[in-house]
């Protein structure tokens with residue numbers, strides 16, 4: 001299971017990035033109405049997928065849990081034991097990205113964006129936040145401006161927003177998503193891609209999506225041409241005892257239908273053509289499913305391996321206000337410059353932590369890479 005999930009994660013990213021022309025071939029008008037054929041396996045993608053380490057993902061999650069409580073509000077605390085709190089977690093995440101960069105000859109630009117969030121929802125006093133991210137620049141000058149972002153939030157909280165000392169392990173919410181960013185950076189930094197990949201871990205999600213909103217604002221200011229945002233939140237899955245609805249072989253991939261930033265003219269066109277399911281976000285979700293078909297085949301015994309389930313909603317039913325990741329909401333705002341180009345995918349796992357994390361990671365990577373591939 002772990003190996004399968006890991007392969008799934010990497011294969012997705014690599015397929016996208018390294019397999020130019022495959023998607024185009026499948027879109028040949030002569031094939032309309034015919035069953036979509038799985039793309040052939042790319043040995044580069046397959047090799048990268050093999051490098052995904054379930055053990056490393058588990059270690060990353062365990063380390064994040066060891067910070068005891070990663071409440072964003074703990075950055076104002078003066079009495080925390082050494083090695084606890086959100087700042088200790090930020091330091092560790094930054095160190096991981098820097099180690100990855102050192103291993104690839106400085107290929108990653110590691111950034112720590114520190115800013116002070118003014119009081120607002122669930123933040124009573126000015127609070128310093130840290131977004132940590134690593135940029136893998138595209139190797140093709142003509143395409144390096146195209147960007148894909150993989151992100152998760154590293155802050156956690158317990159049932160009391162103000163409690164910065166009680167246990168708030170947040171293994172699934174969202175150490176699992178951060179582990180996806182870390183593992184993706186570790187593996188993909190060993191490769192070269194024509195376009196640019198960004199691996200991020202943001203703070204302030206539990207208080208109101210502050211970290212992602214800030215990153216989106218920054219991206220807009222910097223003119224990032226984001227073609228896809230892969231947001232992983234709770235990809236470690238629900239492990240509540242007695243919950244009978246868990247499925248360890250499934251990752252839910254949520255995608256937006258009508259782009260929030262669609263113009264009136266675009267909305268008229270969508271209505272006229274019945275294009276409610278043709279959005280960039282939906283296409284990105286389908287690309288994930290295509291990659292899954294290539295690298296995670298059903299066994300001879302008929303057992304289906306780890307796979308994505310496409311959910312054509314922005315987020316869980318009636319849960320958007322709480323669950324919609326800040327990257328999604330924020331990047332829809334910041335993307336107005338590019339019309340409806342940016343695709344935001346939200347992933348949530350139904351399964352068990354390691355397999356889920358790895359699967360999500362791979363699917364995101366696969367998607368990103370296919371979209372970033374030349375051509």
Ligand SMILES: [Zn+2]
Pocket residue numbers: 153173174205233234
């Ligand atoms: Zn979360």
